[in-house]
Amino acid sequence: MATTIQETVSAGRARRGGTRRRKGISPWVPNQHGAWAMLISPAVLGLISGVTMGVRTDAPVGYLAVLFAVLVAWFFGYFAFFAFGLAVKARNPRRRARYLKPVYVYGAVASVGIVGALLLQPELAWWAVPFAPLVAVAVGETLAGRGRSTLSGVATTVASALLYPVLTLVGQAEAATPLDVGLPAWTSMLFLAVYFSGTIPFVKSMIRERGNPRYLAGSISYHVVAVLAVLGMALLWSVGWVAGLLMVAAMLIALFRAIYIPLAARAGADWNAKRLGMAEMPVLLVACAGVLVTIY
The missing domain is CATH 1.20.1440 (de novo design (two linked rop proteins))
Incomplete structure (x- = not known):
């Protein structure tokens, strides 16, 4: 009897484990908890810096909308990148399709944020110069199957840190290019x-x-x-x-x-x-x- 109960419990655990394996990682919420500090800290610090600069320079109130748009572009862009990494690694076509769905959704929201920020402050386009190579490195490492490499991590980290001067610049009423930071x-x-x-x-x-x-x-x-x-x-x-x-x-x-x-x-x-x-x-x-x- 005891053996039967033990076997039943073991079988139940195996089924639950199998279910978890089939379900896989949720592509909608990044599970790399250590990355959240890197993702959030420069954004929050940059937001404080941008608002402070806006108050000091008496910038038009519209700069607050730009700050919001940049943050939307950053966070949803990262969410899309995370899901993209899962899709690249997925071998099962059905699972890959499931992982690509948030790539499209988050990517669309991030694009709206980028377009909105550029419409309100076109000079932000200058930031593509430092951001583009970093994004290219991170995406390239992911496509090569090295999404967790040190190089990929550093590229993402530097891109996150760049958010600080970007948000600071948004609040500077007379600023035009990264050189004005x-x-x-x-x-x-x-x-x-x-x-x-x-x-x-x-x-x-x-x-x-x-x-x-x-x-x-x-x-x-x-x-x-x-x-x-x-x-x-x-x-x-x-x-x-x-x-x-x-x-x-x-x-x-x-x-x-x-x-x-x-x-x-x-x-x-x-x-x-x-x-x-x-x-x-x-x-x-x-x-x-x-x-x-x-x-x-």
Whole structure:
């Protein structure tokens, strides 16, 4: 009797597992939880910067609609890109068709956002110059079956960081091209790109490349160089000593966790994905504080 119950439970689990496998990942909601911080943080910081600039420069109230349109284009564009990555990997034609549906829907919404932003502020077309190569790299890596590669991740991360000066420019009443964005905004953009790019080798050293000493060494080396680069930016460019201190502090904390956590995991500590995400929150908050200080 006990054997029969155990077999029944096992069979039920197998059926449920099979159902989950057949259902697959939802293409409508990105499941890469670590990407949400990279996706949202520059957008929120850029929105604050753009609104602040709009108030300071007494920009026409229409700039708020442009900010909204740019954010729509960014978020729905990323959602479409995520679903596109699933469609490329899908071997089953039916599943591929299911994954392509949100590509079309989200892509259409993102296109409306792009067109709306350009109609309201045509000078935003200049941003295609830095964005286009980054998008091409990310799409190319996805088509080549390397959607999770470091190169693809860095391209997406830099594109996300670029959203900060874009939104800042929207609020500047007299601005026309990316060259009109102030140095503090560009410094913040580079800092965000450096910080979020560093999370890619760090996470890989804990998950996909766990136990690979060369990758761990590369991750630590990147963070050492990143600390020096951010320190140089803070000293040479006009971001203020408080912002510079917070930015350097964020990178020092990031360097510490890039060394300590993988070594602790090797020693037997349980560092799962959820715990890694929680450990990253203090670093992210210090990094965001550094950018916010440059605005005010």
